[in-house]
Amino acid sequence: AGSGKFFVGGNWKCNGTKDSITKLVSDLNSAKLESDVDVVVSPPFVYLDMVSSSLTDRIKVSAQNSWIGKGGAFTGEISVEQLKDIGCKWVIHGHSERRHIIGEDDQFIGKKAAYALNEGLGVIACIGELLEEREAGKTFDVCFRQLKAFADVVPSWDNVVIAYEPVWAIGTGKVATPQQAQEVHVAVRIWLKKNVSEEVASKTRIIYGGSVNGSNCGELAKQEDIDGFLVGGASLKGPEFATIVNSVT
Numbered sequence: 001a002g003s004g005k006f007f008v009g010g011n012w013k014c015n016g017t018k019d020s021i022t023k024l025v026s027d028l029n030s031a032k033l034e035s036d037v038d039v040v041v042s043p044p045f046v047y048l049d050m051v052s053s054s055l056t057d058r059i060k061v062s063a064q065n066s067w068i069g070k071g072g073a074f075t076g077e078i079s080v081e082q083l084k085d086i087g088c089k090w091v092i093h094g095h096s097e098r099r100h101i102i103g104e105d106d107q108f109i110g111k112k113a114a115y116a117l118n119e120g121l122g123v124i125a126c127i128g129e130l131l132e133e134r135e136a137g138k139t140f141d142v143c144f145r146q147l148k149a150f151a152d153v154v155p156s157w158d159n160v161v162i163a164y165e166p167v168w169a170i171g172t173g174k175v176a177t178p179q180q181a182q183e184v185h186v187a188v189r190i191w192l193k194k195n196v197s198e199e200v201a202s203k204t205r206i207i208y209g210g211s212v213n214g215s216n217c218g219e220l221a222k223q224e225d226i227d228g229f230l231v232g233g234a235s236l237k238g239p240e241f242a243t244i245v246n247s248v249t
Ligand code: PEP
Pocket: 011, 165, 169, 170, 171, 172, 173, 209, 210, 211, 212, 230, 231, 232, 233, 234
């Protein structure tokens, strides 16, 4: 892990029912979590309020999306103001499922991130290459392009956590090796140094996501530029998620 406070997010995606989420919250409330770690979970919108009011204050709540501006006549959308109203502190933007399944582009993602940051939410800004992009030697080009779209619009990096999530590793059980992850993390840090500032490069947390679980988190957490994790599947199991949180070195 790097010098920033370790950060572990659980992205529940479009999973769960009232029953399963009540059980997960109760497991998280009784889990022993290392104190020096920021812990965030991201339930589906419909359960956000329920989780936010039943979960221990030790764990913060994140949304999986937010609208590009103030609320109003935008059917099906959820505004940043509404998220703040129910105690939500973070939002995920740029997740590969939204980029590649829903079709969100860099500019749209940038707008949503900028609005959320301007209104005081923290943003988990996701970047990552497809398998064919990695195989074509374009990993850095893709990650830097996605990063630039955030850099062009964010008012400040204070409340941004960057999540490097190679798309081929998400939900596939195919985790990046610690070396593959570290290689991109350090490249992202150098990019920030050159294109933003030395301070932002050293302070901004860069977390890894893609099939992280209770068994592989330890080796990944040892890498110098891995400041935490964004966890999908394994975040649906309270005890395993706690193991990942506690992998801080
Ligand atoms: C994610 O959705 O951000 C993710 C990393 O998923 P998984 O851990 O299931 O690969």
